[in-house]
Amino acid sequence: MIAVTGRLLMVVLAVALIVLLFRMLIGKSRSPRPPPEPLPELPEELGYVLANPFEVTSPAVVEARAKRLPCRRCDGSVRVEDHQIEKVADELLRVVTTRCKQFGHEDRMYFRISGV
Numbered sequence: 001m002i003a004v005t006g007r008l009l010m011v012v013l014a015v016a017l018i019v020l021l022f023r024m025l026i027g028k029s030r031s032p033r034p035p036p037e038p039l040p041e042l043p044e045e046l047g048y049v050l051a052n053p054f055e056v057t058s059p060a061v062v063e064a065r066a067k068r069l070p071c072r073r074c075d076g077s078v079r080v081e082d083h084q085i086e087k088v089a090d091e092l093l094r095v096v097t098t099r100c101k102q103f104g105h106e107d108r109m110y111f112r113i114s115g116v
């Protein structure tokens with residue numbers, strides 16, 4: 001009788017342990033880390049949308065112009081991170097990626113070189 005009770009106790013403990021482990025696993029998978037809060041969408045202003053680029057007369061002024069514009073999220077100053085030429089609907093546009101110096105907000109501007 002003692003041996004049977006001992007075995008039963010072992011089984012009960014094993015089951016309890018399995019249930020506990022299972023709950024820990026479920027608990028972990030049920031509470032994933034919340035995603036980082038997305039930044040609010042910015043309005044589609046002139047120069048910041050592909051369909052409505054800034055018009056400039058020379059590629060030489062593109063970066064200077066981009067740097068002069070403040071960060072749209074915090075109004076701080078920005079630096080140019082990247083400057084590329086992209087072909088959009090048979091037209092070459094300058095695409096400038098900027099990053100604000102204070103908080104690192106990234107933004108993208110589009111320029112059309114006209115009047116050449």
Ligand SMILES: [Zn+2]
Binds near residue numbers: 075103104
């Ligand atoms: Zn900023």
